[in-house]
Amino acid sequence: MKDLFGKALVDYQNGNYVEDIITSTTISDDDILPLPYLFRDFKTMPLLEQKALELAHGKVLDVGCGAGSHSLWLQDKGLNVKAIDISPGAIEVAKRRGVVHAEKKDILNEKERFDTILLLMNGTGIFQKMDRLERYLQHLKTLLNAKGQILIDSSDIRYMYEDDCASGSYFEVLKTQRTYYGELDYYLSYKGEYELPINWLYLDFDTLKAACTNVGLTCEFILEGTHFDYLARLF
Numbered sequence: 001m002k003d004l005f006g007k008a009l010v011d012y013q014n015g016n017y018v019e020d021i022i023t024s025t026t027i028s029d030d031d032i033l034p035l036p037y038l039f040r041d042f043k044t045m046p047l048l049e050q051k052a053l054e055l056a057h058g059k060v061l062d063v064g065c066g067a068g069s070h071s072l073w074l075q076d077k078g079l080n081v082k083a084i085d086i087s088p089g090a091i092e093v094a095k096r097r098g099v100v101h102a103e104k105k106d107i108l109n110e111k112e113r114f115d116t117i118l119l120l121m122n123g124t125g126i127f128q129k130m131d132r133l134e135r136y137l138q139h140l141k142t143l144l145n146a147k148g149q150i151l152i153d154s155s156d157i158r159y160m161y162e163d164d165c166a167s168g169s170y171f172e173v174l175k176t177q178r179t180y181y182g183e184l185d186y187y188l189s190y191k192g193e194y195e196l197p198i199n200w201l202y203l204d205f206d207t208l209k210a211a212c213t214n215v216g217l218t219c220e221f222i223l224e225g226t227h228f229d230y231l232a233r234l235f
């Protein structure tokens, strides 16, 4: 990993904001990810994220914290928050913005227990692929205190295959291969440099719920977003 995501966050934090991140996927063209969005405050967060923050209680783990926006809000409310991310740049920025407990760590290496685990901004993406989904859910379950909860958002991206013929026929190919349509390759570039492609998983609610049932977690639908997205609570 070149950590271009982290480099962009560090640039923004240093006041060197000249370009945004460009992303694309297997089935979508270039899209702009504006850097200021990654530094959003509560007012500019989507309702799904606001709801997740309001539901958070006790000792919280913010998984894939990025610039630490969610952690900072919770910390200001007096909650005990630990923020983790695999991006060194993200952790540097989260710390510089004031996140007290921020650590460069992969979720699979986390061992502490928490009352609330947050995975936000398409949190299921971190699971990468369907064949890793239950392994991640099993692991997250081991990190929960009694009465603990996981708050996670995702999107049903079925609509992305309905927009044009090319992606429509790709959807049919995926069906014959029995490949889940939410498994995408995700490409990111910043200032002319290209990150290594990553696997990123979008999950419709029923598929997430079925996987939760398989690992002994209950999956509750909390809120629908404005664009095929939703917030779920697992416990």
Ligand SMILES: C[S@@+](CC[C@H](N)C(=O)[O-])C[C@H]1O[C@@H](n2cnc3c(N)ncnc32)[C@H](O)[C@@H]1O
Residues within 6 Å of the ligand: 005, 037, 038, 063, 064, 065, 066, 067, 068, 069, 084, 085, 086, 087, 090, 105, 106, 107, 108, 120, 121, 122, 126
């Ligand atoms: C879409 S960004 C979301 C950032 C932040 N939660 C937000 O809402 O602004 C996903 C983040 O997850 C991090 N990440 C990806 N895989 C991870 C893993 N296995 N463990 C911890 N963090 C991970 C990435 O480095 C990135 O910062």
